[in-house]
Amino acid sequence: MSVFAKASASRSVRAVVTGVAMVGVSALLLTGCSSNAAEPAASESPAASGDAQTIKAGDRNLTLKIGTVLPQSGALAFLGPPEEAGVALAVKDINDADLGMKIEPVYRDSGDTTTDTATVSVTDLLSQDVSAIIGAASSGVSKTVIDQITGAGVVQFSPANTSADFTKYADKDLYWRTAPSDLLQGEVLGNQIAEDGNSTLGLIVLNDSYGTGLADSTTAAFEAAGGKVVAKSLFNEGDSNFAAQISEVTAANPDAIALVTFDQAKVITPALVGSGFPGDKLYFVDGNLADYSKDFAPGLVAGSKGTLPGLDVGTLGDFTDRLKAVDPTLTDFSYAAESYDAVMLVALAAYAANDVKGTTISKYLRQVSGGTGDGTKVTDFKAAAKALAAGDQVNYDGFSGPVTFDEYGDPTEATIGVYEYAADNTYARIN
Template sequence: MSGFEKAKASRSRTLKNVLGGVAVIGVSVLFLSACSPTASTGSSETAAPPTDDLTLKIGTALPQTGNLAYLGPPEEAGVQYAISEINAATADTGLTVDLTLGDSGDTDNKAYETEIPRLLGDGVSAIIGAASSGTSLKFIDDVVGAGVIQFSPANTSDAFTTYDDKGLYFRTAPSDVLQGEVLGNLIAEDGNQTLGLIVLNDSYGTGLAKYVTDSFEAAGGEVVAAPTYNTGDTSFDSQIQEVLAADPDAIALITFEEVKTILPGLLASFPSDKLYFVDGNLKNFGDELPAGSLTGAKGTLPGLSIDSLTDFTGALDDFASSEGLPALKDYSYAAESYDATVLLALGALAAGSTDGTDIAGKLQEVSGGSGDGEKCTTYADCAAIIVGGGTADYDGISGPISFDDVGDPQDASIGIYVYGEDNNYTAYEG
């Protein structure tokens, strides 16, 4: 199938099942036992429309600084665009969203240590962020302990599936169990028999590396080197030397923005078409590198193919321009950020409340993960269903979502991309 291949998740599926622009995976197959006694189960009961106007306060803890700062602009733009549409419908719904922007930083600069208390002090009902799993794990206890929802558009660590989050943690990105399986199979299907990894030493990096390794080895390959580094490191000579000394057929870079420092030393001795990127570093490098530096390199990114989201990204560009926001160079997790915001607003409408616990109790329902709601694809349409006394089932820009009992999406797409001569990526048509 040109452009993308649809496949149900299965430990025994063949390599060809994951090739193409997007691998679409039913997550619930992998997580039949992933049910936590502390998770919210949602409700199939329909709340009465609110009798009073609701003001929902949302904060963001997204990376304005740190090793994922390139993800901040598309994620913040996605949140703000969603809020503009939510507030445009206030006259019909009675719900208004107030936004407070904040910086998550990373585990090195620790911006979250001051930003999270500031957001909580502002009385937010939910915090959208962080992008980094490792950073989210640094403040999740503070957020959920305050009865506030933490909703990440980009956390992929499997640690959150069983985390004791009081039923207040949700994400629109799938676990790295899935991305690791897709990437490992892709590398093997490309004919590589040995693999080297350079890995960020945190819950995201080591977790994703494990699942890539498991998948690649299950396909008959061998991981011959996997040196790690820590957030804040600035020199990667030893990791580069170790992985090159193992003479692998391919190298997967499981990093964040440190990849910009790693690539020059690596590309001097290793072919670009044998490099593989992940969501933490898949970006449009453009003229940051000499022309043709990354030609043929591939990578994976959770979410529907960017090529299939041109209507959304075009509208997002127009919105950013009209609001004086920075022009977007990447769109990673913009759709997931938009959907997270819409779901929070729909959860508040369905609950008739802006209390974090009340909203959390409705998020599974409005996502279609429980109950028997009416399908809808925009905030306005879903809100009309709820205000009319019905149950809404939101299918978002990033996909159908459908939260399970622990706040993980039950359906997910993993995009596969390839770099061209301009050092930018497009959907892989293999």
């Protein structure tokens, strides 16, 4: 089932779909995202909130340097390969088009919040005069570098940040993302847990803006659907022993347990099941929905479910095959499409502006996504570049979906898929 639901235009703390206890929702069309995020600085105006910029016709001769701070190490390292493959494929498609734009990528590691890897990487990238930085994957990591990036007049574009805190962050209109706010994922996850017949829920949660934000939105949706959260136990990035959290949550005897974590799930999950909790009553999220066929005993999490933003790559034609051509080792494709589209949107904004300065690119990002400008729908760089060279407005729809940015740089259309684990501990979309 794929249901579209309109969200409240307010950005208060209200639930995403006010007054609707909808179950099995896999797609949401927003007119705005609720948020408890910090307000923008008084001197700031929402990104590209006015009319679209004029597109000047003519050929381009642009070299655009793009950096990445994606996880090659740390708790989200499993997301690094698909995200970097998405970036590399977009770079290849743009350069192969040979339409007056050359992309020069510079790949760097983001690490996680237990290190200063991201800060070191960003410092290096800024010294190389990149116009935009793709990343980080972790909301917590992005919080450590967002001021450094945007303060330098460089676009930060995350394919995977989902914390609601970024919606109204004081980012000088330079922060953008193709991933939807966790207010949406929590809505879907909480309702799915309730739809599965669970009356009580426990949560084991990473204590950062991503974990607590997603846990809160999941709790709100689950309790709005009639359930009750009976336990929530937090841990910090870098922790390696989760016995206390497991004991605290299982002591409340919940019907189901949601793991709002990164790769800590590799340790928590076997310990939970080993303690006697049923493996098919666990729920995963985008930070840990991964192929566990080589990590867990067969059948350990068979029947468990999880949520993941984005379209199912199995529906995207040859996109998966082309990603594998870039990286033959890929087994997980999470956020690959969002990474591909991040590069495409940055490139199209630069092409539309005929300028590679980050502050100029940011002024065109919303309109090339279709948020302003009433442009012609395009789905690839060649078609878009030819239209822009003719002076026409474009509306890019990518592999991650329509995108269509709002005035805060958030996508206004998003898909949240529900997945289920099979006996071999691999997952497939069921909704």
